[in-house]
Each structure stands twice: as structure tokens, then as C-alpha cells.
Amino acid sequence: MTTNDIINPANLVYAKTKVMNDVPMHYCPGCSHGVVHKIIAEIIEEMDMQEKTIGIAPVGCAVFAYKYLDIDWQQAAHGRAPALATAVKRLLPDRLVFTYQGDGDLAAIGTAETIHAANRGENIAIIFINNGIYGMTGGQMAPTTLEGMKSSTSPNGRTVPLNGHPLDITKLLAQLKGTCYVTRQSVHTIAAVRKAKKAIQKAFENSMDNKGTSVVEIVSTCNAGWKMTPEAANDWMVENMFPAYPLGDLKDL
Amino acid sequence: MTTNDIINPANLVYAKTKVMNDVPMHYCPGCSHGVVHKIIAEIIEEMDMQEKTIGIAPVGCAVFAYKYLDIDWQQAAHGRAPALATAVKRLLPDRLVFTYQGDGDLAAIGTAETIHAANRGENIAIIFINNGIYGMTGGQMAPTTLEGMKSSTSPNGRTVPLNGHPLDITKLLAQLKGTCYVTRQSVHTIAAVRKAKKAIQKAFENSMDNKGTSVVEIVSTCNAGWKMTPEAANDWMVENMFPAYPLGDLKDL
Amino acid sequence: MKEEIIIAGFGGQGVLSMGKILAYSGLMQGQEVSWMPSYGPEQRGGTANVTVILSDERISSPVLNSYDTAIVLNQPSLERFENKVKPGGTLIFDGNGFHKFPTRTDINIYRIDATEYAYANDAAKTMNMIILGGLLKVRPIVQVENVLKGLKKSLPERHHHLIPMNEKAIQIGMRLIKKVN
Amino acid sequence: MKEEIIIAGFGGQGVLSMGKILAYSGLMQGQEVSWMPSYGPEQRGGTANVTVILSDERISSPVLNSYDTAIVLNQPSLERFENKVKPGGTLIFDGNGFHKFPTRTDINIYRIDATEYAYANDAAKTMNMIILGGLLKVRPIVQVENVLKGLKKSLPERHHHLIPMNEKAIQIGMRLIKKVN
Amino acid sequence: MAKIKGAVVVDVERCKGCNLCVVSCPSNVLALSKDANAKGYNYSNMADPDSCVGCAACAYVCPDACITVYKVRV
Amino acid sequence: MAKIKGAVVVDVERCKGCNLCVVSCPSNVLALSKDANAKGYNYSNMADPDSCVGCAACAYVCPDACITVYKVRV
Amino acid sequence: MNDSEKHNMEEVRLMKGNEAVAHAAIRCGCDGYFGYPITPQSEIMETLMEQEPWNTTGMVVLQAESETSSINMVYGAAGCGKKAMTSSSSPGISLMQEGISYLAGAELPCVIVNVMRGGPGLGTIQPSQADYYQTVKGGGHGDYKMITLAPASVQEMADHTVLAFDLAFKYRVTAMVLADGVIGQMMEKVVLPPFKPRWTENEIRQISPWATLGKPATREPNIINSLRLEASDMEELNLRLQGRYREIENNEVLFEEFSVKDAEYVIVAFGTTARVCQKAVEMARAEGIKAGLLRPITLYPFPTVEISNLANKIKGMLTVEMSAGQMVDDVRLAVNGRIPVEFFGRMGGIVPSPDEVLHALKTKIIHR
């Protein structure tokens, strides 16, 4: 049996979902954003929610998410996605509303909006891409940048006296009465991708069931900002990011 | 021995500290702000820090704090006191720098500034007057307003679906690596006043010792906003606020 | 007809609501009205005042520098507004707690000891209606029947049983007021 | 003397640093210089370009619509900039991966297969110096000695040992470049 | 055992009549006056001076720093 | 026991040559090509097609959704 | 008489300008209000919370954690084609500038009420008009305009709230109701607008086909967005916006004249100040001075043509504002040097008096 024989619609195991557009993505080779986009698209297709979903895109590398997922989108000002999502969901309570935000967007400039939306228990899903850096603007330090980690605004590595501590915002969000589900995942292996997908699906279901705010943090790489190859970035993430941001559920009501 | 015989400088037990100015305060009769001002003034006098202290006043009823305490003050934009304090302390590291903020100021509009200053471990003291309401603007709901509590923007009582959950921001601040001391006090009895004073003194000492951020929450009354007499407000606070915001140290490193 | 009135006193003396009742009364007799409070710096324990204009024509400026009538309920208000009464105008004061008294001779000055009366007769709640009664005695700018209509309109239904009490207070005020110059 | 140059290619082809070296070289020979990158939308994998002007006089606009010389290192850049070379000007391209080639006849067109050379000789790091060498062969706007001075000035001390290698690359480029029209 | 006697002085013009000193006094020394001060507040004063033990509870809780406390052992 | 045989198709023009599929393949099927696509990337392709078991690990981790996976039992 | 007929009956009420805004919003079918308290306009949200429109019309009322959040909630709601609004006073409006620029860039219709107070900084809570530049010239970044209505009575507070929504949706722009502390706090007679039902989702799909309500298979995704990768695309967006602004300037100018017909001197003033100036004009006329008043009702679009025409007929103009002089620029640009244009103003929360205005008219214009 030749390869060409196998390549046959009848034998299809995995293909790009239709909810993902055909345009090439602008992300750097190996960027985690792509994987997460793909998962979200698959879930929307599987849940048959294309017609009921409104995504809120951040300012950050994922600002263009609206080009890649074939759903209605709003592009939010930097950090304000949870405010937009609050209004959208309150005015369209039977819709699936999610934000997609980076660590600069969600945990720096958007801290207040994130915490208050979660504390109000808005029935939204927050997908939080924690790559420990400001990818979009060229690799500056993020709130989640690890101690000692280099960035273009901590060229000799983050130090606490100069830059303060890395912020574990997800842990804070898990404390809030308004959150129903808070989890931390990654997408560097097939197993991780599968788990992350389940987590996002649960978050989406919670939004539809009006259970409160769900937060899915994806510990991610930004190989461009980290100045590594994609593979090396994955390894660095496992070795350095995971101990600081351990994977698993922080809350599941 | 007549009363007039007793009233003699030699017998003095307690008098207004000189750090407190002679001008009458604009606060409503019975307002907790006055007691906290008095404590702070006493500590500054006792620590002999008048010459080394810079206070940061909020927007809220305590906006006029600068009229009452005889020290240098900066009046901050609503919610931004921790940002000001960060800069002041970093540029004048041998000074005592504290913010004085209400619950609207600190826990609503100033959420991001509060969390990030505390997470950076700025060597400042944050005095947080939690009276569960926006006193200054006429009694609107605050992030800390309790469920069921009436305010001018929750005239039938706060409900979670409409207004979200009360926010225990102090608990969040205690989680942050940058805080060294986080405590919750009140000032409704002499014993409480004494404890609160010790707490603020410790916070001020921490600032001078550059140990990180100290947060002293004072669970307070706003009898005007709550539409009660001062005494009734104190009772209501004990009965309703204390269970939601239990007194005591949350963190003391 | 146009009447420009300032009412001033401590917060809590019912200054704003007195103005409101007056404005509603004007409304009831088909006049143009405006009610403009000093919404001062969330004054805790400061003074409060309200400018009420009743007019047969469209009202231009709702903010005034001089008044046909001033009703002053505490010392600082007297000091602030005595000079702003137009010559020939009316000044009404409640003497309670005053140590300096009005001195102008080109205006009509009346005293109404409503606070004292209210204290003695446990009638704090209707004090402002007493004063209003006094005003209407000397400046009958609205008819009592329209005041009562206005009250009915401005009070929530569950408070309508209080209206007779208020009517009585107006009568009392009409008796209490005295010209002092 | 004034030379207005555009260098364009993929990000990662060293376009910006080639421009920088050129600008430094101008600086070394006392010229006015400007270096203006397309700092595009943080283009991830897009094209990059830089406008370099060397002039004996004060430079007015650092942003240009037409150029004396264009160096294009990928297909989209050729398509974008071929028409913007002034008549009589110079176009240099690296043929690697090109499927359409320049067609103008009123300009001087050169090809330099630096990518191919670099790939074959494991010299990716000096590829942009090879191209620069090619440029200097056909447009000797700066002297090689000033390029080396500029390199010295722009490189951190710890990289100064790389200068001889770069000098060699320039020579290679001078040999590689070929006129194609 | 030495008896302790106290006395307080209320800054009458500063006092806002909030009553918090009154309710905090363990000896029921204080009461609000019938008279009002210039701002219209019924200020606090010693209604039962003899009972004062100079514990300063009133002064500590006074939001307007109106109360000065004196104490002697007799 | 039935043997499983797989095959993948890489969308060559979409591929950015990040190599993540290559390292994630348990059977070492994939490798980056010497040739570059129009964007200049050395794209991924099946270097050892016979080893593919159609597990889709490569496809799951591909950030650019370039990989379609097929599988048969033989 | 059924319920809605009862509602629609013209009934004269007495209320504050702020309250009138709240009632008008509910009645005109507003879908969502998002705000943060600040004097002198907190009664807007307070009235809404008291009215509980979520139990009647279904309108959402939410107290946000800040003005920054409020304006972005408005953006989210407006992006769904909903009638969304916020209100604040000067410092709070400053915090909204990024959001306002985003709304313009994303071409979203919405309503903002600014009940101005004295600035700069925390300033006073007293009335002011010193946010004219911020509103009309551009407080946020980039080239954009907001339709700006300047109510001068409680009635107009109600009417302009309704009009603002109409204009906002007609042009897909933000409409600002620019009031001041006096108009917000004073009580006057008002006839509230009739009840209009909120739009159904189907109506929204008709009226605002760009709204993000979820993407059916039958159309391309709707994207609410102000980002452009290419400068040329961004310029295209800008050209579209500028074209729309020209349309607004041609179609939507509103103003009111008082004694202008035979006037030799005209005062230009808006909002509360216009009422003070009307009194000054009455006083001037009583003295035999031929004065008149032109009150711009729309500050953007500004009555440039009308003022320009007036400049051909009269001897001088006085602009009066509660500021250091902002609208006077637009008056001068309209007059373009043909007659003297002078300015009189009070700042920091002080309302000018009719006497002062009359005095200024005499000294600055008539006997200059």
C-alpha cells in the first residue's frame, strides 16, 4: 500500500477545520498562538457554535485572530477585552463569548478589567496565552516574565528589585467568587494539546451554561521574543515556565 | 479634687497630636476617616518622621487628608495613588511613603495600580479604608459593598447577578510575593484603635526598612452613605462587615 | 409674574426640598420653573442653598446674582445673601442660633421662628413647610391649593397621608411670621 | 554627491544591518546620512526594507518615492521597487528563489548570487557584506576602508575580530556581481 | 488601693456631636448637650464628671480629635 | 494483529518550517526539506513515509494547521 | 387606553437634567448603560438603577470598575449593533479618550454624556465648559470627530439623548451630549419622549448589518476593528470617515437665534452660558443696544456657515464661555477676520452673570 493509496478521504484522521480560514497566519514559525487558534476553531466546529460565537481579540500578536477564525470578532483596545466581553455577553446572553488575550494584555494593562469581569462572574471564557513576554512589540518584559529571564526591557534578566516579581494572575483569578473554572494548560505535545482542548471546551460550555467566568491559561512559547528555535523554546518552557506556572486545574466548580 | 484641678498639663493622658492640624475636618460626624487620620498623625509624631514622610491622598472623602495632617502630601488621580507612591519612594528611598485610599479608589478604578505596586514589592505602606461604599460621591456601590447592602446604585441591595460579588482585594494582595505585611483592622473601640495603630506603625517601619509593600485595611463605617447614625453604623459593621472581612493579619513576614 | 428666590441654610434643614415643593407648586399653576441647587463639594456639614425661579415666561439664566426673595436659615447664609436681595425685595430668616441680624432698610425683613416652634412642638419634619407658609403669607406667589397639588405630585403615593399635616404646617407658618422692620 | 538607496528583502536577510553599515560608512567619510527602516507592523515573516541616503548636504526628506539604487533580495521586493529606480539608476538583485526577473531597460541591472554562494560556502553570516561588496563594485559610493572603519565603530569591541572576515566578504561580492543588461 | 480620677475637655467647636465618645465611655460620663455649637451640632460634654476614670476610650474613638484627657491618682 | 499505516500531507506553502512536527513525530517520519517555499521556508515533508502510523501527533502540534493525516489498517 | 398609550401621553414633569437623561435613555430603547460614579452626573446611573429597566424594557445597566472599562463596555455593546451609552464628567471623560478614538476607528455608533465640571485636574465639581476642545477638536489620538450636542435645558437633556442615538446610528459615529453641571443638576419642566421598543435582533441585522451577532453561514464574518496593517488601508478608512464628517457638516447643523434679525452685535454661547447670555441680551435691548444671541446646539458640526453669513451683516461678535476661550476659535475661523470677535469667560466652575456679559459686550465690542 503506497502513501498515495492511504491519502484518501476515507482514511482521513485529522484535517484543518473549516472554521479556520485558509489565509496564512502572520505568526512566527512555531508560535504557540497558532496551535491555540486551531483548537478553538475545532471546538467551535464540533460544538456547532459558529453562528453563536463572538470572539474578542486583544492587542498583542493575536490581534489578527479575527483573520484566522471564521467567526464574528471584536478587536479590543489593549487590555480591555474582558470589558467588551462583559457587555457583549450581557446583551446577548445566549451567545458564546470568549476573550483571547496575551499576558501583557491580560495581566498588565488589563489587570483591572480582568479581575473585575471575573469577580462579577461574567459568563465568558478567557483564553490567556502566557508566553512570558510582549511578543507583538518586540519582546519586552511582561508581568509573567520569570526572574532572570532576558527581554528587550530586561536585557540582563528580570530582577526583583528593578522589575518586581513575576505575577501569577491565574492564581488570583481562581480566588475570585465569580470564576467557576480556572485551569492552566499547554500545547507543546499531542497530549497537552488534547488536554488543552478539553479545557477550552469546558470553558465554552460554562459560558453557554451561564456558570460564571472560566479562565484557561495556556503556558506558551514566544520563540522570537525568547530568541530561541521553536523546539528549544518548548524545552525551555518545560524546564522554566512550568515550575513557575504549574499545569493543572486551579478551580473547577 | 475638682475637675478643674485634674485638668492640668501635668496630668495629661491624651491630647491631639501636633501633626494633626487645628482646622476642623469636613468629614461627616462619626466618620471613621477621622480616627484613622488621628492614628497616622500620632505615629508620625511618635516615630519623629514628620520631616521624612510623604503621604499620597486619594480621590474619595479622604481627598482632603492633606488639610489635616501636617506633612507633605501629593493628591493623586482617582485610583492612582500606588503609582505615585512607587515613583516617590523609588526616587526618595529613605523617605516614609504611604498611600491613603478608599475602597472605590483602591479596589475599583485603581485595581491595576494597587496590584502591580504590591507585586513589585514597592517599599510603601497602603492604608486602605474599606467602608463598603463610595462615600464622597454620595453613597454608590463599591467593589466591597456586601451582598444585599443598599447603596444609591443598588437601591434594593447588591445582588450578584446584577452587580457581581463583593471583592476581597486584601486577600488577593496577601497572595502577592511583593507584600510583606497584610492586615485587616478596625477603629470602632479603644482596643481596636490601639491594634490598628500598632499595625500602621509596623507598616511604616516596613517602608523604612525596605521590606516590601505593607497593606493595612481598616474596615470602616460610612454612616452617611449607609444612612445610619454613627453608633448604628458601628454595630452594623461588626455584625455584617466583619464576617465578610474578618479582622486579623493575613500575612506577616 | 416672575419671582427669583434663594433658600439657604445648613444641609439637613430641608432647604432643597422646600425649594422643590415651591417649584412643584409653580408647575401646578402652569408656570415656568427652575430649581438649581448649590451642589457644592459634596459638602459634609456645609451649607446648602437652592435658587428657585417661578415665571410666566421662559426662564433664561437659572443661576442668579440677585433675588426678589431670600430665605436664610443660618448665620452664614444671612451674611452671604442679605446683600443680594433686590431693593424692595424680601428677606425671611429663622432667628434660631443667630447672633447678628439683618440690617438693610431698603428691603422687607421678616422673622419666622420655625426651628424654635418645631423643637417645642416636636414638628421637625414639617419645619420647612412652616417656613414655606410664612413665605406665602408675605409673598403669595403660589396658591396654597397648588402647593398641596404639588406635594401630591412629588410625594410617592405611600406618603400622601402626610399631606394634611403639611397643610397645617403652612397655616402655622402663616401665623408665626413677623415683620421686623 | 547624493545617493538614495533602497535595500529590500525578507526579514532575516540582514537588510537593516546592511543599510546600517552603509550609513556608518558614509558617516566615516564625513557625509550626511539617513537610515530609515520600514518598521512595518512587527511583520512576522514579512518583508523588510530600509532607505539609506548619503549626501554631501543636509538631507531633507528621509522618506523617498524613487531611488538611485535599489538592492532587492526577494521577489516581492523586486516587484515593489523595480519601477521606483530613477532612469539611469541601478538595480541589484540576488537571483535566489526568483521566478520573474527585472525587465526595465533604462536602468543598469546587476545580479549577485550571494545567497547561493553563502549556502555553498557556509557563509550565511556575511551574506549581506557580500552584497554590499557587489554594490561597491558597481557604485563605489563609499571607500572600502570607510566601510571597515564604520564596522569598527558600529560593532561592539568583542566582535572586532570578525572584521577581516567581513573584508573578505566584500571582495567576494565584488567578484560575484554581474551586469545582466 | 489608690483611686483614679479623670477628666476630659471637649473642644466644643470642633465636636460634631456624633455620640461615639458617649457610647464608648465605660463609665457613662459623657452626653450630648442640648445646646448646639456654631455649626449647629449638639456637642459632647461631661454629664457625670465624677465617674470619669481618665481611660481615654472616648478620646481614642473620637474621629475629630476633640477630646483631651487628664488623670490623677488620688 | 492488524498493522496500522499512516500518511500525512503537508500544505507546503502554508508551512513555516518550524520543525515542531518533526520533533514531535514518534516515528521520525518527518524532516525539513532542503528546498524553500515561496516565503523562503524549508517546509516539512515525509522523509520516511513508511514509518508513519497516522498518530497525528505532528498535526496536533503544528501551529499553522498544515498537516492532514490519513490512516488505514492493513 | 392601554399601557403604552398611557406612557406616550405628554406629561409635564419636574426633574433634574441628569434624571431626564436616564428616563429618555430607557424610553428611546437604549440597550445598555455602563458607567462609573462621578459628580455632578451620578444621578444618571442612580436613576437608572432605581428604575430597574432590566425588568421592563430589558435594558442592561452596569456599574463598571472605572471609566476606562465603561467606554470599552460601550464599545463591546455597540459592536453588537446595540444602543449603548455611558456618562461621566470631565476627569472621567479624559480616561475614555483611547476608547473614544477606538470607537471612531471601528465606526461604532454610541452616546456619551459629559456633564462638565471645572478643571484641569481634579478641579471643582462646579459647572464648566472647558472640555470643548477635548470634545470638538480631539481628545483622543488620530483624526476623528464626534457629533456634539449642547443642551441648554432639562428638556434638551432628554431630547438630545434621543437625538444623539439617532444621529449616532445614522452616521456610525459617537454622539456626545456635552452638558455642564448646571444643566445636569437643575430641575425644570420636561416632557419625556415617547416609549420606543428596543430593537429586536432582526431589526439590528437590518439596521446594522455589520454587527457581531454571530456569523451565519450566509455571510462573511463581521469584524469590529480599527487596526490596519497597511498605511494605505488606514488612509482609506480615514478618507471614509472624513467623507462622513463632511456629510454631517452639511446636514446636521443645529442652532438657535434670539433677537438676531436686526442685531448689530451678536453673542455666541452654548449650554448654560447661552441662557445667561439671553438674559444679558434682554438687558442690552432694554438699554437700546441691538444685541442678539446665536446658540449653537450642535458644537460639531459647528454652525460655521450661519456665523459666516452673520459676519456680513453685523458689527461684532462676543463669544462667552465657561472656559479660557475655546469655541471662540471656531467662531473666528468662521468669521475669518471680517469683523471683530472677542471673548469673555469665567473659569474653574464659575457661571458668568448677565451683568458681566453685558459689560463685556459693551467694553470689548461696542466701545472697543
Add this chain to the structure above:
Amino acid sequence: MNDSEKHNMEEVRLMKGNEAVAHAAIRCGCDGYFGYPITPQSEIMETLMEQEPWNTTGMVVLQAESETSSINMVYGAAGCGKKAMTSSSSPGISLMQEGISYLAGAELPCVIVNVMRGGPGLGTIQPSQADYYQTVKGGGHGDYKMITLAPASVQEMADHTVLAFDLAFKYRVTAMVLADGVIGQMMEKVVLPPFKPRWTENEIRQISPWATLGKPATREPNIINSLRLEASDMEELNLRLQGRYREIENNEVLFEEFSVKDAEYVIVAFGTTARVCQKAVEMARAEGIKAGLLRPITLYPFPTVEISNLANKIKGMLTVEMSAGQMVDDVRLAVNGRIPVEFFGRMGGIVPSPDEVLHALKTKIIHR
């Protein structure tokens, strides 16, 4: 030759405008920089972080959590009499508007750098000049002004940073360096300013006796504050500010002329656009057209008098901006109708070309 002499030597370097700002700040004794990344100006903070001035001059450099926080950190630092600055680009500057108004109300000196990009909204990161209104007219609430410097070269990026601090402290106002993406991103020759030591606390006490450094027994407390209870007090503050602004307008106007002497037509343009226009003027002169260029270096204070004088001598003016036309208002106000003033602009990130400008000059002014 000791270290500081070495530092003071005039050395020509090649760097980006953004880098020049950072180096100049360190050298002129800046005490604190507080910022948040945004393209096209992130190199300012990046260069500072690389230079680590805290190890040399003691300057504090802090990456804040947002622009809102940055500007309030600047307020805190400035309140201590320190030389404090921030930088950002258009959307980030919009977020600072409340803070900017507070700085004005509290009379605090500080420096802000805005490297403008195309708006409105998220827009593009390409160069723009569409924040002119926001900067010069008033993006925040209330009546206030910022001294505004418009650099047109990398050298001026360095020089204006120094000048901005000098002017800010001379008048206790904010000084804005209003650049655009081109100036921020381009590399040019620059001679950095000489090193000045940071002020000691004693010097600060002399220079800024109002600074909050802690209250000695010998003076009243220093209060940094923009709040006033009484409107009359607020007006007093406003009158003081306005007086200061008149002083600035009288003393600090800066501009540059190019071929203006015998010109019949003058282009008015600033920043990058002025350089493009200079090229257009050269081209015009080559064709025999008597064109000239006036480049305002200070946008506030604006060279009103100079433009007014020019209007008596020439036939027409063209204002060129990377916007829909903002500074043109100020040109028209200066000219006051005496000669035609027309506008040409590109928007959303597009830099006009010299040819376009020349064409506009011909069609809009010369052959109108």
C-alpha cells in the same frame, strides 16, 4: 582627560531618534523614566534599560503596568521636584489624558514624548501627525496648555529632550516632544548633549521649593494638588495658569525658515513633513516658483505673530500635515483671512511625497 571631559566631547554618532531621546535624558540629569512599550517608540525604554543609568547617574527606569500608571508615576516623581519623563505613541498618550490634565492642574513640570502613529483607534504603527489637536488644543479636560516641541531630526530628538526639561521647569508645565514614527525610527548623525549631573536634594529645594521632600519644621507643608473646593479658588488657579501661558507665548516661540525671504508662497509644516516640504520647496525653486517653508519648532506656543507678519507679504500659504488638517486651524487663526490658506495632507500613516506637495502648492494655492 578625565571621564566627564571625555563624555563632554562632541562625538558624532549614528542612532535612531528614539535612542537619542534615551541618551539625552540620561545626560541631562533626568531622574526618572516610567513607560510602557508601544511601537514605534519602544526603543526609548529599551535603550534606557540597556544603558542601566541607575548604575551611573542613579536615574530610575521603570516599566509600568500601563500608560495610565506611567503618567501617574511621572506625577509622583515630578511632585518631588524630580526631572521625570515618559514616552509613548498615540493610543498610549490617549490613556494619559487624565494624568496630563492633573499635571497641569498641580503645576508640575515634566516631559512626555509622543512618537505619533496613524489613528484613530489601534490604527497603524506608521508615522502620523494627527495628535496635533490632542496635544496643542487639549486632549484632557479643562483649560491647560503643554509646551510642544516638534523635532524634525534625530539631533533635535536629543536637543528637544533637554530643552523640554528646561522649559518644563522654567514654567512648571508639561513639555511634550511631539515626534512621529519617522523621526523615532530613522538613524541620523547626532551629537549628544553634554552630561549634566542630576540635581541634589538641596538644589531641588532651591529650584522647586514646592516639592514634596518631607516637611521640615521651618516651612508649611507642600501639597501637590489640583483640587479646589470653591469655584473662585479654582478660577484663581486658572488665571495663574493662563498668565503663565501668555508668558510662554511671548517668550518661547521657536521656528525655522527656509527660502522665506523673497517667497511669494509659503508652506507651513512641522516634523518629518517639514523635511518633505523642504524638498518640495527646492523642487519648486528649481522650477522658478518663489516658494518658502516655515517650520514651527514649538507648536505651542505657535508662531502666530510670525505667520501673521508673513501674511502681509506673501500671496498664499499651504499647510501640509500627516493628518486631515489640524495645525491649519492655527495658521488660519494667525492669518485671519488676509490671504488664502489651504491644506494638503495624507492620513493613517502615509508620508506625503515632495511631488505631491509641490502639486498641491500649484493647484491649491498658485493656480487656484
